[in-house]
Amino acid sequence: MTATVPDYGHAAQIVCDNLLRIYRAEGVEVVALQGLDLLVDDGELVAVIGASGSGKSTLLHILSGLDRPTAGLARVAGQDLLTMSARDRLRYRREVVGFLYQQANQNLLPYLDAAENLALPMLLTGVDRADRSARVAELLDMLDLTDVRGNRLDELSGGQQQRVALGVALANQPQVLLADEPTGELDTESSDQVFAALRTVNAELGVTVVVVTHDDLVSEQVQRTVGIRDGRTSSEVLRRTEVDEHGRESLVAEEYAVLDRAGRLQLPRDFTTALDMRDRVRLDLEADHIGVWPAASPASPDDGPDDGGPTPDGREPR
Protein backbone atom coordinates (compact mmCIF):
# COMPACT_ATOMS: atom_id res chain seq x y z
CA MET A 1 0.00 0.00 0.00
CA THR A 2 1.34 3.45 -0.87
CA ALA A 3 1.16 6.13 1.79
CA THR A 4 -0.63 9.22 0.51
CA VAL A 5 1.03 12.55 1.12
CA PRO A 6 -1.52 15.22 2.04
CA ASP A 7 -1.82 18.11 -0.43
CA TYR A 8 -0.06 21.38 0.38
CA GLY A 9 -2.25 23.22 2.87
CA HIS A 10 -4.89 20.49 2.89
CA ALA A 11 -6.11 21.58 6.33
CA ALA A 12 -5.90 25.34 5.75
CA GLN A 13 -8.96 27.47 5.05
CA ILE A 14 -7.14 29.73 2.60
CA VAL A 15 -4.55 28.18 0.33
CA CYS A 16 -2.56 30.11 -2.27
CA ASP A 17 -0.03 27.88 -3.97
CA ASN A 18 2.37 29.40 -6.49
CA LEU A 19 -0.20 32.01 -7.43
CA LEU A 20 0.49 33.96 -10.58
CA ARG A 21 -1.40 36.99 -11.88
CA ILE A 22 -0.25 38.73 -15.02
CA TYR A 23 -2.06 41.82 -16.28
CA ARG A 24 -1.82 42.42 -20.00
CA ALA A 25 -2.63 45.90 -21.24
CA GLU A 26 -1.73 47.38 -24.62
CA GLY A 27 0.99 44.82 -25.24
CA VAL A 28 2.63 45.38 -21.84
CA GLU A 29 2.69 42.62 -19.24
CA VAL A 30 2.74 43.38 -15.51
CA VAL A 31 3.40 40.46 -13.18
CA ALA A 32 1.41 41.47 -10.10
CA LEU A 33 1.75 38.12 -8.27
CA GLN A 34 4.73 35.91 -9.00
CA GLY A 35 4.44 32.55 -7.29
CA LEU A 36 2.77 33.69 -4.09
CA ASP A 37 2.29 31.06 -1.38
CA LEU A 38 0.03 31.69 1.60
CA LEU A 39 -1.76 29.45 4.10
CA VAL A 40 -4.31 30.75 6.58
CA ASP A 41 -5.95 28.43 9.09
CA ASP A 42 -9.63 28.42 9.94
CA GLY A 43 -10.25 31.09 12.61
CA GLU A 44 -6.95 32.94 12.16
CA LEU A 45 -6.57 36.74 12.06
CA VAL A 46 -3.74 37.64 9.70
CA ALA A 47 -2.44 40.94 8.35
CA VAL A 48 -0.81 41.00 4.91
CA ILE A 49 1.53 44.00 4.75
CA GLY A 50 3.31 45.38 1.70
CA ALA A 51 4.33 48.58 -0.03
CA SER A 52 2.28 50.13 -2.81
CA GLY A 53 2.40 47.93 -5.90
CA SER A 54 3.46 44.78 -4.03
CA GLY A 55 0.30 42.91 -5.10
CA LYS A 56 -1.95 43.21 -2.05
CA SER A 57 -5.10 44.35 -3.85
CA THR A 58 -4.55 41.77 -6.56
CA LEU A 59 -4.39 39.04 -3.92
CA LEU A 60 -7.52 40.32 -2.21
CA HIS A 61 -9.46 40.55 -5.48
CA ILE A 62 -8.58 36.93 -6.22
CA LEU A 63 -9.57 35.76 -2.72
CA SER A 64 -12.85 37.66 -2.94
CA GLY A 65 -13.73 35.98 -6.25
CA LEU A 66 -13.65 39.26 -8.22
CA ASP A 67 -10.57 38.34 -10.23
CA ARG A 68 -9.05 35.08 -11.47
CA PRO A 69 -5.38 34.14 -11.16
CA THR A 70 -3.43 33.46 -14.36
CA ALA A 71 -2.03 30.23 -12.88
CA GLY A 72 -1.45 28.48 -9.56
CA LEU A 73 -3.93 27.38 -6.97
CA ALA A 74 -6.28 29.52 -4.89
CA ARG A 75 -8.67 27.67 -2.60
CA VAL A 76 -10.90 29.19 0.08
CA ALA A 77 -13.14 27.11 2.34
CA GLY A 78 -12.61 24.13 0.04
CA GLN A 79 -13.62 26.00 -3.13
CA ASP A 80 -11.23 26.24 -6.04
CA LEU A 81 -11.28 29.85 -7.25
CA LEU A 82 -9.72 29.00 -10.63
CA THR A 83 -12.20 26.44 -11.84
CA MET A 84 -15.35 27.73 -10.15
CA SER A 85 -18.41 28.24 -12.39
CA ALA A 86 -19.99 31.71 -12.68
CA ARG A 87 -22.92 30.53 -10.57
CA ASP A 88 -20.72 29.11 -7.81
CA ARG A 89 -18.67 32.31 -7.90
CA LEU A 90 -21.79 34.38 -7.23
CA ARG A 91 -22.79 32.12 -4.33
CA TYR A 92 -19.23 32.21 -3.02
CA ARG A 93 -19.25 36.02 -3.01
CA ARG A 94 -22.64 36.11 -1.29
CA GLU A 95 -22.19 33.38 1.29
CA VAL A 96 -18.55 32.49 1.91
CA VAL A 97 -16.68 35.82 1.99
CA GLY A 98 -17.44 39.21 3.48
CA PHE A 99 -15.63 42.34 2.35
CA LEU A 100 -14.60 45.46 4.26
CA TYR A 101 -13.34 48.42 2.21
CA GLN A 102 -11.16 51.38 3.11
CA GLN A 103 -14.13 53.71 2.85
CA ALA A 104 -16.95 52.62 5.13
CA ASN A 105 -19.55 54.18 2.83
CA GLN A 106 -18.80 51.55 0.17
CA ASN A 107 -20.55 49.07 2.49
CA LEU A 108 -23.26 51.45 3.74
CA LEU A 109 -26.34 53.36 2.59
CA PRO A 110 -26.37 56.96 3.92
CA TYR A 111 -30.15 57.30 4.30
CA LEU A 112 -30.43 54.20 6.52
CA ASP A 113 -29.53 54.14 10.20
CA ALA A 114 -26.93 51.78 11.70
CA ALA A 115 -29.41 49.00 12.52
CA GLU A 116 -31.12 49.24 9.10
CA ASN A 117 -27.77 49.04 7.35
CA LEU A 118 -26.95 45.86 9.30
CA ALA A 119 -30.32 44.33 8.42
CA LEU A 120 -30.12 45.09 4.69
CA PRO A 121 -27.82 42.23 3.54
CA MET A 122 -30.13 39.78 5.34
CA LEU A 123 -33.23 41.27 3.68
CA LEU A 124 -31.55 40.65 0.33
CA THR A 125 -30.83 37.00 1.13
CA GLY A 126 -34.32 36.39 2.58
CA VAL A 127 -33.47 35.89 6.27
CA ASP A 128 -36.76 36.03 8.22
CA ARG A 129 -37.64 38.98 10.44
CA ALA A 130 -36.99 37.29 13.82
CA ASP A 131 -33.55 35.96 12.83
CA ARG A 132 -32.73 39.30 11.26
CA SER A 133 -33.44 41.35 14.35
CA ALA A 134 -31.64 38.83 16.58
CA ARG A 135 -28.55 39.04 14.36
CA VAL A 136 -28.71 42.86 14.22
CA ALA A 137 -28.88 43.02 18.04
CA GLU A 138 -25.97 40.58 18.35
CA LEU A 139 -23.79 42.57 15.93
CA LEU A 140 -24.66 45.95 17.50
CA ASP A 141 -23.70 44.58 20.90
CA MET A 142 -20.49 42.90 19.71
CA LEU A 143 -19.36 46.02 17.83
CA ASP A 144 -20.28 48.38 20.67
CA LEU A 145 -22.88 50.21 18.55
CA THR A 146 -26.09 49.64 20.51
CA ASP A 147 -26.21 53.27 21.69
CA VAL A 148 -26.06 54.60 18.13
CA ARG A 149 -28.33 52.00 16.48
CA GLY A 150 -30.76 54.74 15.30
CA ASN A 151 -28.05 57.09 13.94
CA ARG A 152 -27.60 57.67 10.23
CA LEU A 153 -24.17 57.63 8.60
CA ASP A 154 -23.53 61.37 8.99
CA GLU A 155 -24.36 61.08 12.71
CA LEU A 156 -21.60 58.52 13.31
CA SER A 157 -17.83 59.00 13.80
CA GLY A 158 -15.41 57.51 11.26
CA GLY A 159 -14.60 54.61 13.58
CA GLN A 160 -18.31 53.92 14.23
CA GLN A 161 -19.06 53.99 10.49
CA GLN A 162 -16.30 51.47 9.86
CA ARG A 163 -17.68 49.23 12.63
CA VAL A 164 -21.15 49.37 11.05
CA ALA A 165 -19.50 48.48 7.73
CA LEU A 166 -17.83 45.53 9.50
CA GLY A 167 -21.23 44.39 10.79
CA VAL A 168 -22.68 44.66 7.28
CA ALA A 169 -19.86 42.48 5.93
CA LEU A 170 -20.59 39.89 8.64
CA ALA A 171 -24.40 40.01 8.56
CA ASN A 172 -24.79 36.90 6.42
CA GLN A 173 -22.27 34.91 8.48
CA PRO A 174 -19.37 34.56 6.04
CA GLN A 175 -16.60 32.12 6.92
CA VAL A 176 -13.91 34.54 5.77
CA LEU A 177 -13.66 38.33 6.11
CA LEU A 178 -11.37 40.20 3.72
CA ALA A 179 -10.46 43.77 4.65
CA ASP A 180 -8.66 46.19 2.31
CA GLU A 181 -6.87 48.97 4.25
CA PRO A 182 -9.83 49.16 6.67
CA THR A 183 -8.18 51.82 8.82
CA GLY A 184 -6.52 53.81 6.02
CA GLU A 185 -8.74 56.84 6.54
CA LEU A 186 -8.94 56.76 10.34
CA ASP A 187 -7.00 58.45 13.13
CA THR A 188 -5.02 56.25 15.54
CA GLU A 189 -7.77 56.01 18.15
CA SER A 190 -10.51 55.01 15.67
CA SER A 191 -8.09 52.66 13.97
CA ASP A 192 -7.35 50.93 17.30
CA GLN A 193 -11.11 50.57 17.85
CA VAL A 194 -11.61 48.97 14.44
CA PHE A 195 -8.79 46.49 15.13
CA ALA A 196 -10.26 45.73 18.54
CA ALA A 197 -13.58 45.04 16.75
CA LEU A 198 -11.83 42.79 14.22
CA ARG A 199 -10.23 40.81 17.06
CA THR A 200 -13.61 40.53 18.81
CA VAL A 201 -15.48 39.18 15.78
CA ASN A 202 -12.57 36.86 15.06
CA ALA A 203 -12.68 35.45 18.60
CA GLU A 204 -16.46 35.42 19.13
CA LEU A 205 -17.75 34.46 15.69
CA GLY A 206 -14.73 32.36 14.68
CA VAL A 207 -14.59 34.13 11.31
CA THR A 208 -11.20 33.98 9.58
CA VAL A 209 -9.90 37.51 8.95
CA VAL A 210 -7.36 38.67 6.37
CA VAL A 211 -6.45 42.36 6.56
CA VAL A 212 -4.39 43.89 3.77
CA THR A 213 -2.47 47.11 4.47
CA HIS A 214 0.68 49.10 3.76
CA ASP A 215 0.87 50.16 7.43
CA ASP A 216 3.72 48.38 9.26
CA LEU A 217 2.27 49.35 12.64
CA VAL A 218 -0.66 46.99 12.06
CA SER A 219 1.66 44.13 13.01
CA GLU A 220 1.20 45.29 16.62
CA GLN A 221 -2.53 44.61 16.33
CA VAL A 222 -2.45 40.97 15.21
CA GLN A 223 -0.68 37.75 16.12
CA ARG A 224 0.56 36.97 12.64
CA THR A 225 1.75 39.35 9.95
CA VAL A 226 2.73 38.21 6.47
CA GLY A 227 4.94 40.53 4.44
CA ILE A 228 4.42 40.68 0.67
CA ARG A 229 7.11 42.00 -1.67
CA ASP A 230 7.18 42.00 -5.45
CA GLY A 231 4.11 39.75 -5.65
CA ARG A 232 5.43 37.11 -3.28
CA THR A 233 5.17 36.48 0.47
CA SER A 234 8.58 37.32 1.90
CA SER A 235 8.48 37.42 5.69
CA GLU A 236 6.30 36.68 8.69
CA VAL A 237 6.12 38.24 12.14
CA LEU A 238 4.63 36.09 14.88
CA ARG A 239 3.67 37.69 18.18
CA ARG A 240 3.02 35.83 21.38
CA THR A 241 2.75 36.59 25.07
CA GLU A 242 5.48 35.25 27.33
CA VAL A 243 5.22 35.03 31.11
CA ASP A 244 8.47 35.34 33.13
CA GLU A 245 9.21 33.64 36.45
CA HIS A 246 7.58 36.54 38.32
CA GLY A 247 4.35 36.08 36.39
CA ARG A 248 4.93 39.26 34.34
CA GLU A 249 3.58 39.17 30.80
CA SER A 250 5.47 40.59 27.87
CA LEU A 251 4.79 40.56 24.15
CA VAL A 252 7.45 38.91 22.01
CA ALA A 253 7.60 39.51 18.28
CA GLU A 254 9.76 37.25 16.11
CA GLU A 255 10.42 37.84 12.43
CA TYR A 256 10.86 34.95 10.01
CA ALA A 257 11.69 34.78 6.33
CA VAL A 258 9.22 32.67 4.33
CA LEU A 259 10.75 29.53 2.86
CA ASP A 260 8.63 28.34 -0.05
CA ARG A 261 8.16 24.77 -1.16
CA ALA A 262 10.89 25.07 -3.78
CA GLY A 263 13.35 26.14 -1.04
CA ARG A 264 13.35 29.82 -2.09
CA LEU A 265 13.50 32.62 0.42
CA GLN A 266 13.79 36.39 0.11
CA LEU A 267 16.55 37.98 2.11
CA PRO A 268 15.47 41.34 3.59
CA ARG A 269 16.64 44.19 1.38
CA ASP A 270 18.35 46.03 4.25
CA PHE A 271 20.38 42.88 5.03
CA THR A 272 21.54 42.36 1.44
CA THR A 273 22.30 46.06 1.01
CA ALA A 274 24.29 46.22 4.26
CA LEU A 275 26.58 43.42 3.06
CA ASP A 276 26.46 44.40 -0.62
CA MET A 277 25.00 41.04 -1.61
CA ARG A 278 24.00 40.83 -5.25
CA ASP A 279 23.39 38.19 -7.91
CA ARG A 280 24.87 35.28 -5.97
CA VAL A 281 25.82 34.38 -2.42
CA ARG A 282 27.84 31.59 -0.84
CA LEU A 283 26.01 29.16 1.41
CA ASP A 284 27.37 27.02 4.19
CA LEU A 285 25.46 24.30 5.96
CA GLU A 286 26.15 24.25 9.70
CA ALA A 287 24.82 21.86 12.32
CA ASP A 288 21.90 24.14 13.21
CA HIS A 289 21.81 26.93 10.62
CA ILE A 290 22.81 27.96 7.12
CA GLY A 291 25.41 30.70 6.68
CA VAL A 292 25.04 33.17 3.81
CA TRP A 293 28.09 35.15 2.62
CA PRO A 294 28.54 37.73 -0.13
CA ALA A 295 30.14 35.93 -3.08
CA ALA A 296 32.69 38.67 -3.70
CA SER A 297 33.75 39.01 -0.09
CA PRO A 298 37.45 38.27 0.50
CA ALA A 299 36.49 36.85 3.88
CA SER A 300 36.16 33.11 3.97
CA PRO A 301 33.24 31.51 5.75
CA ASP A 302 35.76 30.67 8.51
CA ASP A 303 35.68 34.37 9.36
CA GLY A 304 31.90 34.25 9.56
CA PRO A 305 29.82 34.99 12.61
CA ASP A 306 30.35 31.47 13.92
CA ASP A 307 33.66 29.73 14.17
CA GLY A 308 33.09 28.18 10.74
CA GLY A 309 35.17 25.07 10.31
CA PRO A 310 34.14 22.14 8.25
CA THR A 311 30.50 21.62 7.53
CA PRO A 312 28.79 18.74 9.35
CA ASP A 313 29.42 16.45 6.41
CA GLY A 314 33.05 17.54 6.16
CA ARG A 315 32.60 19.45 2.88
CA GLU A 316 34.27 22.79 2.25
CA PRO A 317 31.73 25.59 2.12
CA ARG A 318 30.58 26.46 -1.41
Ligand SMILES: Nc1ncnc2c1ncn2[C@@H]1O[C@H](COP(=O)(O)OP(=O)(O)OP(=O)(O)O)[C@@H](O)[C@H]1O
Ligand atom coordinates in the same frame (compact mmCIF):
# COMPACT_ATOMS: atom_id res chain seq x y z
N1 LIG B 1 -5.73 46.21 -13.89
C1 LIG B 1 -4.41 46.30 -13.96
N2 LIG B 1 -3.77 46.39 -15.16
C2 LIG B 1 -2.44 46.47 -15.23
N3 LIG B 1 -1.61 46.44 -14.15
C3 LIG B 1 -2.18 46.36 -12.94
C4 LIG B 1 -3.60 46.29 -12.77
N4 LIG B 1 -3.87 46.20 -11.43
C5 LIG B 1 -2.68 46.23 -10.81
N5 LIG B 1 -1.67 46.32 -11.69
C6 LIG B 1 -0.21 46.33 -11.38
O1 LIG B 1 0.08 45.16 -10.61
C7 LIG B 1 1.01 45.46 -9.57
C8 LIG B 1 0.40 45.11 -8.22
O2 LIG B 1 -0.72 45.99 -7.99
P1 LIG B 1 -1.66 45.94 -6.70
O3 LIG B 1 -2.74 46.96 -6.89
O4 LIG B 1 -2.08 44.54 -6.45
O5 LIG B 1 -0.65 46.38 -5.56
P2 LIG B 1 -0.98 46.94 -4.09
O6 LIG B 1 0.06 46.36 -3.21
O7 LIG B 1 -2.39 46.69 -3.75
O8 LIG B 1 -0.74 48.50 -4.27
P3 LIG B 1 -1.58 49.72 -3.63
O9 LIG B 1 -1.35 49.65 -2.15
O10 LIG B 1 -0.96 50.91 -4.27
O11 LIG B 1 -3.01 49.50 -4.02
C9 LIG B 1 1.36 46.93 -9.73
O12 LIG B 1 2.55 47.01 -10.49
C10 LIG B 1 0.19 47.49 -10.50
O13 LIG B 1 0.59 48.60 -11.27
